[in-house]
Amino acid sequence: MKDILDDLVSWRQAGKRIAVARVVDIEGSGPRDPGAAMAVNEDGEVVGSVSGGCVEGAVVSEALEIIDSQSRRMVTFGYTDDEAFAVGLTCGGTIHLYIEPLDW
Amino acid sequence: MTESLFEQYAAAVRSEHAVCLVTIIHGIGLGSKILVRPGEPVAGTLGDSELDRVVERDALAELEVGRSGVRNYGANGQQRENDLTVFIESQAPPPFMLIFGAVDFTAALADSAKLLGYRVVVADARPVFATPRRFPMADEICVAWPDEVFDQFGDVLGPRDVVAILTHDNKFDVPAVTRALQTNVGYIGVMGSRKTHDGRTERLREAGVDQAGLDRLRSPIGIDIGGRTPEETAISICAEIIALRSGREVSALRDRTGPIHER
16 A cells, blocks of 8 residues: 555545455456555545556546445456456456445 | 554554554454564554464564465464464555666666555765766665675665676776675676676776676666666666576576677
């Protein structure tokens, strides 16, 4: 979250509701290591990234849903997992993200 | 009012202190967090004091090597149980790059080092050259001889850190190399032509540097990409630093013969 910290702080000061998605695990080939993060605020503004641009669009929809529901969960993207979302990584890997509201 | 965990995390990251943020991402206590900092009590709780204690120990070990990842535990911190999964996010402080010599190559290397996330210190004994105006990107400028610089920074240099000696003047190179070899620094690169390198190697032997010490040096500095400008040379040096860390085979200038630049 280091790379997006300044944005998180200023959004928070502005009273925005925020969801943060972090890469927690990778199987096979993945462009970003665990710890890579992106954040979305209630206005739909986005900072950071969790892949090479392959899944960011889908993460934004997930994040907006999480801002609404104030829930938290793991989300997996990739072709190899049966429960994976339709969106995948072109490199063929699987990434596990954890998405939660910035409410802590 | 006490600071939130996020505020404490943000403060630690901004002050470039080592910090681990641990979050339960699956199972019992989903979303609970602790903040682990070396030498400080844990902030927050994962919901069980024994779990906090075990996870703190594991997080400190991960922080030491700068690694982030997931681990499973029992509800009271038992190993090999799967009541919950945590994500340990390590934020190690930025590595050091200590550059000797306030020359044009230094500015280009310092720029590239900042891009890679290093904390950059530029050192030169000549106050006319070692100025913030010439090196605005440097985090610190030391107008000092190599011995004084190592007295100040030597103890903090570790495997993730870099010493780049760009002076190619034996008066500075020999003491800088000698002192760098006494540290645990991961990369020591020394600039110069083949001729400069050969002369310097003689001086270093006379100064008591053994073969193991000489083998530790990346001299001439950089990989063989045919770079000419200060900027291209900086890329060649940074590429060598990354390759050494990742253990990849590259065509290092020190392992080749012949002129560094084609005529």
